[in-house]
Amino acid sequence: MYYKEIAGVKVSALGMGNMRLPTTDGKEENIDREKAREIIDYAMSHGITYYDTAYRYHGGQSELFIGEALSNYPRDSFCLASKFPGHMMEHKGGGVMGFTSALAGRPDTTVDALFRDQLSRCRVDYFDFYLLHNVCENSLPLYTDPEVGVIDYVREQKRLGKIRHLGFSSHAVEAATIDDFLTRYEGVFDFVQIQLNYLDWILQDAKAKVEVIRKHGLKIVVMEGVRGGRLANLPDEQAARLQTARGGDSPARWALRWLQAIPEVAVVLSGMTTLDQIVENVETFAEPDPANEDEQALLAEIADSMLDLVPCTACRYCTEGCPMQLEIPKIIAAHNSLKNGDFMAYYDMDADPAMDPRRCVGCGACAAICPQHIDIPDIMNRVAERLSQPMFPR
Numbered sequence: 001m002y003y004k005e006i007a008g009v010k011v012s013a014l015g016m017g018n019m020r021l022p023t024t025d026g027k028e029e030n031i032d033r034e035k036a037r038e039i040i041d042y043a044m045s046h047g048i049t050y051y052d053t054a055y056r057y058h059g060g061q062s063e064l065f066i067g068e069a070l071s072n073y074p075r076d077s078f079c080l081a082s083k084f085p086g087h088m089m090e091h092k093g094g095g096v097m098g099f100t101s102a103l104a105g106r107p108d109t110t111v112d113a114l115f116r117d118q119l120s121r122c123r124v125d126y127f128d129f130y131l132l133h134n135v136c137e138n139s140l141p142l143y144t145d146p147e148v149g150v151i152d153y154v155r156e157q158k159r160l161g162k163i164r165h166l167g168f169s170s171h172a173v174e175a176a177t178i179d180d181f182l183t184r185y186e187g188v189f190d191f192v193q194i195q196l197n198y199l200d201w202i203l204q205d206a207k208a209k210v211e212v213i214r215k216h217g218l219k220i221v222v223m224e225g226v227r228g229g230r231l232a233n234l235p236d237e238q239a240a241r242l243q244t245a246r247g248g249d250s251p252a253r254w255a256l257r258w259l260q261a262i263p264e265v266a267v268v269l270s271g272m273t274t275l276d277q278i279v280e281n282v283e284t285f286a287e288p289d290p291a292n293e294d295e296q297a298l299l300a301e302i303a304d305s306m307l308d309l310v311p312c313t314a315c316r317y318c319t320e321g322c323p324m325q326l327e328i329p330k331i332i333a334a335h336n337s338l339k340n341g342d343f344m345a346y347y348d349m350d351a352d353p354a355m356d357p358r359r360c361v362g363c364g365a366c367a368a369i370c371p372q373h374i375d376i377p378d379i380m381n382r383v384a385e386r387l388s389q390p391m392f393p394r
Protein backbone atom coordinates (compact mmCIF):
# COMPACT_ATOMS: atom_id res chain seq x y z
CA MET A 1 0.00 0.00 0.00
CA TYR A 2 1.27 3.46 -0.74
CA TYR A 3 0.31 6.51 1.26
CA LYS A 4 -0.52 10.14 0.72
CA GLU A 5 -1.36 13.06 2.99
CA ILE A 6 -4.36 15.18 3.89
CA ALA A 7 -3.46 18.20 6.01
CA GLY A 8 -0.33 16.47 7.26
CA VAL A 9 -2.09 13.20 8.14
CA LYS A 10 -0.76 10.09 6.44
CA VAL A 11 -3.59 8.22 4.73
CA SER A 12 -3.68 5.07 2.62
CA ALA A 13 -4.17 5.81 -1.08
CA LEU A 14 -6.98 3.23 -1.12
CA GLY A 15 -9.81 3.87 1.35
CA MET A 16 -12.48 1.46 2.51
CA GLY A 17 -15.94 2.74 1.63
CA ASN A 18 -18.71 1.36 3.83
CA MET A 19 -21.74 2.00 1.63
CA ARG A 20 -21.72 -1.28 -0.28
CA LEU A 21 -20.92 -3.88 2.35
CA PRO A 22 -22.15 -7.43 1.74
CA THR A 23 -25.72 -8.10 2.85
CA THR A 24 -27.49 -11.28 3.88
CA ASP A 25 -30.49 -10.85 1.58
CA GLY A 26 -29.85 -7.91 -0.76
CA LYS A 27 -31.55 -5.45 1.62
CA GLU A 28 -29.07 -2.72 2.44
CA GLU A 29 -29.90 -2.60 6.15
CA ASN A 30 -29.07 -6.29 6.61
CA ILE A 31 -25.27 -6.24 6.55
CA ASP A 32 -23.70 -9.68 6.46
CA ARG A 33 -21.52 -8.98 9.47
CA GLU A 34 -19.37 -12.06 9.18
CA LYS A 35 -18.40 -11.40 5.56
CA ALA A 36 -18.08 -7.67 6.14
CA ARG A 37 -15.80 -8.28 9.14
CA GLU A 38 -13.55 -10.44 6.95
CA ILE A 39 -13.24 -7.53 4.51
CA ILE A 40 -12.43 -5.03 7.27
CA ASP A 41 -9.89 -7.39 8.83
CA TYR A 42 -8.27 -7.86 5.42
CA ALA A 43 -8.17 -4.10 4.94
CA MET A 44 -6.60 -3.50 8.34
CA SER A 45 -3.97 -6.20 7.82
CA HIS A 46 -3.06 -4.89 4.34
CA GLY A 47 -2.34 -1.27 5.14
CA ILE A 48 -5.72 0.44 4.56
CA THR A 49 -5.99 3.19 7.15
CA TYR A 50 -8.90 5.30 5.81
CA TYR A 51 -12.49 4.16 6.58
CA ASP A 52 -15.42 6.16 5.25
CA THR A 53 -19.01 5.93 6.43
CA ALA A 54 -22.05 8.19 6.75
CA TYR A 55 -25.16 8.54 8.89
CA ARG A 56 -27.46 7.05 6.30
CA TYR A 57 -25.35 4.31 4.69
CA HIS A 58 -26.99 0.90 4.87
CA GLY A 59 -30.12 2.47 6.31
CA GLY A 60 -28.16 3.69 9.33
CA GLN A 61 -26.37 0.37 9.97
CA SER A 62 -23.00 1.25 8.42
CA GLU A 63 -21.82 3.49 11.27
CA LEU A 64 -22.89 0.87 13.81
CA PHE A 65 -21.09 -1.88 11.93
CA ILE A 66 -17.82 -0.08 11.27
CA GLY A 67 -17.73 1.23 14.84
CA GLU A 68 -17.96 -2.31 16.13
CA ALA A 69 -15.51 -3.75 13.57
CA LEU A 70 -12.82 -1.13 14.25
CA SER A 71 -13.25 -1.20 18.02
CA ASN A 72 -10.92 -4.22 18.09
CA TYR A 73 -8.05 -2.13 16.74
CA PRO A 74 -5.98 0.60 18.42
CA ARG A 75 -7.59 3.99 17.82
CA ASP A 76 -4.44 5.41 16.24
CA SER A 77 -4.21 2.57 13.69
CA PHE A 78 -7.07 3.88 11.51
CA CYS A 79 -8.66 7.11 10.38
CA LEU A 80 -12.46 7.22 10.52
CA ALA A 81 -14.51 9.59 8.38
CA SER A 82 -18.25 10.14 8.71
CA LYS A 83 -20.71 12.71 7.43
CA PHE A 84 -23.41 15.04 8.70
CA PRO A 85 -26.64 14.20 6.80
CA GLY A 86 -27.70 17.75 5.95
CA HIS A 87 -28.47 16.74 2.36
CA MET A 88 -31.28 14.51 3.60
CA MET A 89 -32.89 17.09 5.83
CA GLU A 90 -35.53 19.64 5.06
CA HIS A 91 -34.59 23.22 5.59
CA LYS A 92 -37.69 24.83 6.99
CA GLY A 93 -36.18 28.27 7.56
CA GLY A 94 -35.72 30.11 10.83
CA GLY A 95 -33.06 27.67 11.97
CA VAL A 96 -35.40 24.67 11.87
CA MET A 97 -34.64 21.44 10.06
CA GLY A 98 -36.34 18.10 9.88
CA PHE A 99 -35.68 14.76 8.25
CA THR A 100 -36.89 14.02 4.76
CA SER A 101 -39.12 11.01 4.21
CA ALA A 102 -36.07 8.86 3.55
CA LEU A 103 -34.99 9.31 7.17
CA ALA A 104 -38.46 9.63 8.71
CA GLY A 105 -38.71 8.31 12.23
CA ARG A 106 -35.13 9.08 13.23
CA PRO A 107 -35.27 10.73 16.62
CA ASP A 108 -32.69 13.53 16.65
CA THR A 109 -32.99 16.60 14.49
CA THR A 110 -30.57 19.00 16.15
CA VAL A 111 -27.02 19.29 14.89
CA ASP A 112 -25.62 18.54 18.33
CA ALA A 113 -27.80 15.47 18.95
CA LEU A 114 -26.97 14.04 15.53
CA PHE A 115 -23.25 14.53 15.93
CA ARG A 116 -23.17 13.00 19.41
CA ASP A 117 -25.23 10.09 18.16
CA GLN A 118 -22.73 9.51 15.36
CA LEU A 119 -19.76 9.44 17.75
CA SER A 120 -21.62 6.96 19.90
CA ARG A 121 -22.68 4.75 16.97
CA CYS A 122 -19.08 4.68 15.71
CA ARG A 123 -17.74 3.99 19.23
CA VAL A 124 -15.16 6.78 18.99
CA ASP A 125 -14.38 9.98 20.92
CA TYR A 126 -13.45 11.90 17.80
CA PHE A 127 -13.63 11.68 14.01
CA ASP A 128 -10.34 11.93 12.13
CA PHE A 129 -12.27 13.34 9.19
CA TYR A 130 -15.80 14.74 9.29
CA LEU A 131 -17.71 15.87 6.24
CA LEU A 132 -20.85 17.73 5.42
CA HIS A 133 -22.69 15.22 3.28
CA ASN A 134 -23.39 16.38 -0.26
CA VAL A 135 -23.01 20.13 -0.35
CA CYS A 136 -24.92 20.89 -3.54
CA GLU A 137 -27.37 23.38 -4.97
CA ASN A 138 -30.27 21.82 -2.98
CA SER A 139 -28.54 21.55 0.39
CA LEU A 140 -26.80 24.94 0.40
CA PRO A 141 -29.69 26.78 2.12
CA LEU A 142 -29.45 24.43 5.08
CA TYR A 143 -25.67 24.29 5.32
CA THR A 144 -25.25 28.06 5.08
CA ASP A 145 -28.12 29.11 7.36
CA PRO A 146 -26.44 30.68 10.41
CA GLU A 147 -29.51 29.93 12.52
CA VAL A 148 -29.17 26.19 11.86
CA GLY A 149 -25.47 26.74 12.53
CA VAL A 150 -23.96 23.60 10.98
CA ILE A 151 -20.68 25.29 10.00
CA ASP A 152 -20.22 27.02 13.36
CA TYR A 153 -21.00 23.76 15.14
CA VAL A 154 -18.46 21.64 13.26
CA ARG A 155 -15.80 24.33 13.62
CA GLU A 156 -16.38 24.33 17.36
CA GLN A 157 -16.11 20.53 17.46
CA LYS A 158 -12.82 20.82 15.61
CA ARG A 159 -11.60 23.32 18.22
CA LEU A 160 -12.62 20.87 20.94
CA GLY A 161 -10.77 18.00 19.23
CA LYS A 162 -13.91 15.98 18.43
CA ILE A 163 -13.18 16.52 14.74
CA ARG A 164 -9.58 16.47 13.56
CA HIS A 165 -10.13 17.56 9.96
CA LEU A 166 -13.12 19.01 8.15
CA GLY A 167 -14.30 18.38 4.63
CA PHE A 168 -17.43 18.05 2.60
CA SER A 169 -18.66 15.73 -0.09
CA SER A 170 -20.41 17.10 -3.13
CA HIS A 171 -22.59 15.97 -6.00
CA ALA A 172 -23.13 19.56 -7.09
CA VAL A 173 -24.19 20.04 -10.69
CA GLU A 174 -21.96 23.08 -11.16
CA ALA A 175 -18.28 23.31 -10.27
CA ALA A 176 -19.04 26.94 -9.40
CA THR A 177 -21.16 25.76 -6.47
CA ILE A 178 -18.10 24.11 -4.94
CA ASP A 179 -15.98 27.15 -5.75
CA ASP A 180 -18.45 29.57 -4.11
CA PHE A 181 -18.73 27.41 -1.00
CA LEU A 182 -14.96 27.10 -0.61
CA THR A 183 -14.53 30.83 -1.16
CA ARG A 184 -17.20 31.68 1.39
CA TYR A 185 -15.59 29.38 3.98
CA GLU A 186 -11.95 29.78 2.96
CA GLY A 187 -9.66 28.04 5.44
CA VAL A 188 -12.39 25.96 7.08
CA PHE A 189 -12.04 22.79 5.03
CA ASP A 190 -9.04 20.51 4.49
CA PHE A 191 -10.40 18.34 1.68
CA VAL A 192 -13.32 17.72 -0.64
CA GLN A 193 -14.86 14.39 -1.57
CA ILE A 194 -16.18 14.26 -5.12
CA GLN A 195 -17.43 11.73 -7.63
CA LEU A 196 -14.48 11.25 -9.92
CA ASN A 197 -13.79 8.72 -12.64
CA TYR A 198 -12.93 8.81 -16.35
CA LEU A 199 -16.61 8.83 -17.37
CA ASP A 200 -17.69 11.65 -15.03
CA TRP A 201 -14.64 13.65 -16.11
CA ILE A 202 -16.89 14.54 -19.06
CA LEU A 203 -20.39 13.46 -18.01
CA GLN A 204 -20.53 15.43 -14.75
CA ASP A 205 -17.81 17.97 -15.46
CA ALA A 206 -15.54 16.47 -12.81
CA LYS A 207 -12.60 18.04 -14.66
CA ALA A 208 -13.85 21.51 -13.70
CA LYS A 209 -14.46 20.40 -10.11
CA VAL A 210 -10.89 19.12 -9.80
CA GLU A 211 -9.61 22.45 -11.13
CA VAL A 212 -11.64 24.34 -8.53
CA ILE A 213 -10.32 22.18 -5.69
CA ARG A 214 -6.79 22.56 -7.04
CA LYS A 215 -7.22 26.34 -7.08
CA HIS A 216 -8.13 26.27 -3.37
CA GLY A 217 -5.07 24.10 -2.62
CA LEU A 218 -7.05 21.19 -1.15
CA LYS A 219 -6.83 17.43 -1.43
CA ILE A 220 -9.44 15.17 -2.96
CA VAL A 221 -11.08 12.06 -1.61
CA VAL A 222 -12.63 10.17 -4.50
CA MET A 223 -16.01 8.48 -4.41
CA GLU A 224 -17.50 6.38 -7.20
CA GLY A 225 -14.09 5.73 -8.77
CA VAL A 226 -15.61 2.82 -10.72
CA ARG A 227 -19.07 4.41 -10.81
CA GLY A 228 -20.89 1.93 -8.59
CA GLY A 229 -19.36 -0.95 -10.55
CA ARG A 230 -20.36 0.42 -13.97
CA LEU A 231 -16.73 0.88 -15.04
CA ALA A 232 -15.82 -2.56 -13.70
CA ASN A 233 -18.38 -4.18 -16.02
CA LEU A 234 -17.84 -2.64 -19.42
CA PRO A 235 -19.58 -3.86 -22.54
CA ASP A 236 -17.58 -6.72 -24.11
CA GLU A 237 -16.26 -4.62 -26.96
CA GLN A 238 -14.82 -1.95 -24.67
CA ALA A 239 -13.41 -4.49 -22.21
CA ALA A 240 -11.65 -6.18 -25.13
CA ARG A 241 -9.99 -2.91 -26.14
CA LEU A 242 -8.52 -2.59 -22.65
CA GLN A 243 -7.34 -6.19 -22.72
CA THR A 244 -5.56 -5.58 -26.00
CA ALA A 245 -3.86 -2.47 -24.66
CA ARG A 246 -2.72 -4.02 -21.38
CA GLY A 247 -3.60 -7.66 -20.96
CA GLY A 248 -4.31 -9.00 -17.51
CA ASP A 249 -5.68 -5.82 -15.99
CA SER A 250 -9.39 -5.71 -15.20
CA PRO A 251 -11.52 -2.70 -16.22
CA ALA A 252 -11.72 -1.77 -12.52
CA ARG A 253 -7.93 -1.57 -12.30
CA TRP A 254 -7.85 0.62 -15.39
CA ALA A 255 -10.34 3.00 -13.75
CA LEU A 256 -8.34 3.14 -10.52
CA ARG A 257 -5.01 3.67 -12.30
CA TRP A 258 -6.62 6.59 -14.18
CA LEU A 259 -7.31 8.21 -10.78
CA GLN A 260 -3.72 7.70 -9.66
CA ALA A 261 -2.61 10.13 -12.38
CA ILE A 262 -4.35 13.10 -10.68
CA PRO A 263 -1.92 14.68 -8.19
CA GLU A 264 -4.60 16.16 -5.88
CA VAL A 265 -6.19 12.77 -5.29
CA ALA A 266 -5.23 11.63 -1.80
CA VAL A 267 -7.62 8.74 -1.15
CA VAL A 268 -9.64 6.65 -3.58
CA LEU A 269 -12.60 5.14 -1.80
CA SER A 270 -13.89 1.82 -2.96
CA GLY A 271 -17.08 0.29 -1.61
CA MET A 272 -15.75 -3.23 -1.60
CA THR A 273 -18.40 -5.92 -1.29
CA THR A 274 -16.31 -9.07 -1.66
CA LEU A 275 -12.91 -10.33 -0.59
CA ASP A 276 -11.95 -10.75 -4.25
CA GLN A 277 -12.52 -7.03 -4.84
CA ILE A 278 -10.40 -5.91 -1.91
CA VAL A 279 -7.61 -8.34 -2.80
CA GLU A 280 -7.45 -6.91 -6.33
CA ASN A 281 -7.72 -3.30 -5.17
CA VAL A 282 -4.97 -3.71 -2.58
CA GLU A 283 -2.74 -5.04 -5.38
CA THR A 284 -3.65 -2.05 -7.56
CA PHE A 285 -2.54 0.32 -4.79
CA ALA A 286 0.62 -1.57 -3.83
CA GLU A 287 2.57 1.22 -5.45
CA PRO A 288 1.67 4.13 -7.78
CA ASP A 289 1.17 3.00 -11.36
CA PRO A 290 -0.74 5.89 -12.97
CA ALA A 291 -2.29 5.54 -16.41
CA ASN A 292 0.00 7.09 -19.04
CA GLU A 293 -1.16 9.52 -21.72
CA ASP A 294 -2.00 6.82 -24.28
CA GLU A 295 -3.98 4.88 -21.70
CA GLN A 296 -5.84 8.02 -20.64
CA ALA A 297 -6.71 8.71 -24.27
CA LEU A 298 -8.10 5.19 -24.67
CA LEU A 299 -10.25 5.60 -21.55
CA ALA A 300 -11.52 8.93 -22.88
CA GLU A 301 -12.65 7.15 -26.06
CA ILE A 302 -14.42 4.49 -24.02
CA ALA A 303 -16.11 7.20 -21.94
CA ASP A 304 -17.33 8.84 -25.14
CA SER A 305 -19.10 5.63 -26.13
CA MET A 306 -20.96 5.55 -22.80
CA LEU A 307 -22.26 9.09 -22.57
CA ASP A 308 -25.87 8.21 -23.41
CA LEU A 309 -26.30 5.82 -20.47
CA VAL A 310 -28.40 6.88 -17.47
CA PRO A 311 -25.72 7.83 -14.92
CA CYS A 312 -27.03 5.83 -11.94
CA THR A 313 -24.38 4.74 -9.42
CA ALA A 314 -26.70 2.35 -7.53
CA CYS A 315 -26.26 4.37 -4.32
CA ARG A 316 -29.89 3.50 -3.39
CA TYR A 317 -30.64 6.90 -1.84
CA CYS A 318 -33.88 6.87 -3.85
CA THR A 319 -35.24 3.53 -2.73
CA GLU A 320 -35.88 4.39 0.93
CA GLY A 321 -38.55 6.95 0.11
CA CYS A 322 -40.30 5.15 -2.77
CA PRO A 323 -43.90 4.46 -1.71
CA MET A 324 -44.06 1.53 -4.17
CA GLN A 325 -40.78 -0.02 -2.93
CA LEU A 326 -39.48 -0.10 -6.48
CA GLU A 327 -35.96 -1.37 -7.10
CA ILE A 328 -35.10 1.84 -8.94
CA PRO A 329 -31.36 1.25 -9.53
CA LYS A 330 -32.01 -2.26 -10.84
CA ILE A 331 -34.67 -0.98 -13.24
CA ILE A 332 -32.24 1.68 -14.47
CA ALA A 333 -29.52 -0.97 -14.84
CA ALA A 334 -31.90 -3.01 -17.00
CA HIS A 335 -32.64 0.09 -19.06
CA ASN A 336 -28.89 0.69 -19.56
CA SER A 337 -28.32 -2.98 -20.43
CA LEU A 338 -30.88 -2.71 -23.19
CA LYS A 339 -28.88 0.12 -24.70
CA ASN A 340 -25.98 -2.31 -24.85
CA GLY A 341 -28.19 -4.81 -26.66
CA ASP A 342 -28.94 -6.97 -23.62
CA PHE A 343 -32.67 -7.32 -22.98
CA MET A 344 -32.56 -10.24 -20.53
CA ALA A 345 -33.01 -8.05 -17.43
CA TYR A 346 -36.36 -6.86 -18.76
CA TYR A 347 -37.79 -10.32 -18.20
CA ASP A 348 -37.57 -9.85 -14.40
CA MET A 349 -40.04 -7.02 -14.59
CA ASP A 350 -43.04 -9.28 -15.09
CA ALA A 351 -42.06 -11.62 -12.29
CA ASP A 352 -41.19 -9.15 -9.52
CA PRO A 353 -43.45 -6.23 -8.51
CA ALA A 354 -40.41 -4.35 -7.18
CA MET A 355 -38.98 -4.46 -10.71
CA ASP A 356 -42.12 -3.25 -12.47
CA PRO A 357 -41.85 0.43 -13.46
CA ARG A 358 -45.54 0.43 -14.42
CA ARG A 359 -46.28 0.64 -10.67
CA CYS A 360 -44.55 4.04 -10.39
CA VAL A 361 -47.04 6.68 -9.26
CA GLY A 362 -44.85 9.58 -10.36
CA CYS A 363 -44.61 11.13 -6.88
CA GLY A 364 -41.05 12.38 -7.54
CA ALA A 365 -39.71 11.55 -4.04
CA CYS A 366 -36.85 9.65 -5.70
CA ALA A 367 -35.75 12.43 -8.05
CA ALA A 368 -35.69 14.96 -5.21
CA ILE A 369 -32.97 12.99 -3.44
CA CYS A 370 -30.95 11.51 -6.32
CA PRO A 371 -27.37 12.87 -6.12
CA GLN A 372 -26.96 12.26 -9.86
CA HIS A 373 -29.97 14.49 -10.61
CA ILE A 374 -31.65 11.77 -12.67
CA ASP A 375 -35.25 12.37 -13.71
CA ILE A 376 -36.28 8.99 -12.32
CA PRO A 377 -40.06 9.24 -12.94
CA ASP A 378 -39.27 9.95 -16.60
CA ILE A 379 -37.03 6.88 -16.80
CA MET A 380 -39.77 4.76 -15.16
CA ASN A 381 -42.21 6.04 -17.77
CA ARG A 382 -39.84 5.27 -20.63
CA VAL A 383 -39.13 1.74 -19.42
CA ALA A 384 -42.86 1.14 -18.82
CA GLU A 385 -43.62 2.31 -22.35
CA ARG A 386 -40.97 0.04 -23.75
CA LEU A 387 -42.44 -2.92 -21.86
CA SER A 388 -45.81 -2.28 -23.45
CA GLN A 389 -44.48 -2.28 -27.02
CA PRO A 390 -45.63 -5.39 -28.91
CA MET A 391 -42.33 -5.68 -30.76
CA PHE A 392 -40.44 -6.06 -27.51
CA PRO A 393 -38.88 -9.54 -27.48
CA ARG A 394 -40.62 -11.66 -24.81
Ligand code: SF4
Nearest residue numbers: 322360361363364366
Ligand atom coordinates in the same frame (compact mmCIF):
# COMPACT_ATOMS: atom_id res chain seq x y z
S1 SF4 B 1 -41.70 8.65 -8.71
FE1 SF4 B 1 -42.05 6.43 -8.94
S2 SF4 B 1 -40.06 5.49 -8.61
FE2 SF4 B 1 -39.96 7.59 -7.80
S3 SF4 B 1 -40.47 7.40 -5.61
FE3 SF4 B 1 -42.37 7.88 -6.68
S4 SF4 B 1 -43.26 5.84 -7.13
FE4 SF4 B 1 -41.11 5.47 -6.62
Ligand code: SF4
Nearest residue numbers: 312313315316318370
Ligand atom coordinates in the same frame (compact mmCIF):
# COMPACT_ATOMS: atom_id res chain seq x y z
S1 SF4 C 1 -31.27 6.66 -9.33
FE1 SF4 C 1 -30.00 8.20 -8.26
S2 SF4 C 1 -30.46 7.91 -6.05
FE2 SF4 C 1 -31.23 6.09 -7.14
S3 SF4 C 1 -29.59 4.58 -7.00
FE3 SF4 C 1 -29.32 5.69 -8.96
S4 SF4 C 1 -27.91 7.38 -8.50
FE4 SF4 C 1 -28.67 6.62 -6.52
